[in-house]
Amino acid sequence: MFSTLEKAIAVGINHVETARSYGNSESYLGQAFQGGIKREDLHLTTKLLPKGNAKDIDQWIDESLERLNTNYLDMLAIHGVNTWEHLEWVLDDSAAAGMAGIDQAIADGRINHLGFSSHGSLELLLEVINSDRFEFVNLHYGYFLQRNEPAIALADEKDMGVFIISPADKGGQLYAPPPKLMELCHPLTPLEWGYRFLLADPRITTLSVGSSKPSELAMVANIDDGKSLNFQERKVLDALDQEALKISPSEQYVQYYDCLPCPEDVAIPEILRLKNLADTYGMEDYAKYRYGMLENAGHWFPGRRGDRCNSCGNCVSKFPEKADIPSMLRDAHSRFGETFGRRLWDD
Ligand code: SF4
Structure with a gap:
């Protein structure tokens, strides 16, 4: 040290x-x-x-x-x-x-x-x-x-x-x-x-x-x-922004926080964010790492995993565009849900 x-x-x-x-x-x-x-x-x-x-x-x-x-x-x-x-x-x-x-x-x-x-x-x-x-x-x-x-x-x-x-x-x-x-x-x-x-x-x-x-x-x-940001850094920003636009609208889920609260306390916007990052930039390992912290870090990383969704449809009706959130959550869980993470210290 x-x-x-x-x-x-x-x-x-x-x-x-x-x-x-x-x-x-x-x-x-x-x-x-x-x-x-x-x-x-x-x-x-x-x-x-x-x-x-x-x-x-x-x-x-x-x-x-x-x-x-x-x-x-x-x-x-x-x-x-x-x-x-x-x-x-x-x-x-x-x-x-x-x-x-x-x-x-x-x-x-x-x-x-x-x-x-x-x-x-x-x-x-x-x-x-x-x-x-x-x-x-x-x-x-x-x-x-x-x-x-x-x-x-x-x-x-x-x-x-x-x-x-x-x-x-x-x-x-x-x-x-x-x-x-x-x-x-x-x-x-x-x-x-x-x-x-x-x-x-x-x-x-x-x-x-x-x-x-x-x-x-x-x-x-x-x-x-x-x-x-200099010229080169602005080019990187542009490349990252453009890459996000390439994902088809049906697969690029908006992190729409007004869909909360979920009766099962599923961390809907955070799971959507992780899925978007994995699909857009290949950040699958990061998605697994963060998803693995859900239900294992208390108020330090709140919300539950996608497999808790009971398909009630409450969130779906609040999304500005039609989106099959329950099936997206199932998909995210099968991709990212194999591990449970752990915080490094206790409060
Ligand atoms: S459909 Fe699933 S994620 Fe959406 S509000 Fe109902 S339980 Fe929560």
Whole structure:
């Protein structure tokens, strides 16, 4: 880890994000600070789950600071404001509430900036941003996952920082792309393209680069993090857009969120998205990976698998165009449903 951090700083990375829930991650970072990594070279974020009262939060912040071997956090994020109950926790303004503990830590200088991460619905994200309790938001977004664009627009309007979670992995497994995607992104790699799509957007402040060894960071040094898309990058964007149009309308399902709620809680729009990516760009492995997380990650990846559909027809009647959603869901399940994924940590 020490050499990875050294390399990260050498290629220009200046922000590290961890969490109380990420196993020994905070302690490893604390050891790195003791071992020679300069604390002032890095902006440091850790995260706490939305639970507990002011006293718990006060204690958890101190424990994180101790593990991290520092006396202040540049940023603290509420980790996974994923449900409306989590938002209630955020909005509880009583003296003993968890957020009061955070306000105290901001007042006494242990925390400089407060934000939140969310894997919840767009509607929830917008509500949390509109609570005006936070200075930054961590969310999923990318070329292959554009549902949260209105949340980015709102955060930008409010002058909030925007941090994109896991663009290389959850954003499309771009480090292991299928041949068709490589061809469409050429001469960029899909990973370079994915980073550039985000960093060229002036509303996006930063993103995570999930490297576990120094060699994985070499390409980061060459990624332009400021300018808008250049001619070559716009050609890639055009090629990807055009490829999506080649799929016949009967097979290209719109991710129509107004079809929800489903009585069986099937993750209809997400399954449609995965099917479209597999059909359009050959991203079958990514579709299997994400589909495999359904029903196995709780509120971190909500909704159930396609085989739960009982063909009631509720969603079909809400689609703007006639679409056989139950049979599409059956098809997706037979293609992607062979495995169950697993989250790396527990909450
Ligand atoms: S047809 Fe299937 S997916 Fe659609 S609402 Fe009914 S159970 Fe849900």
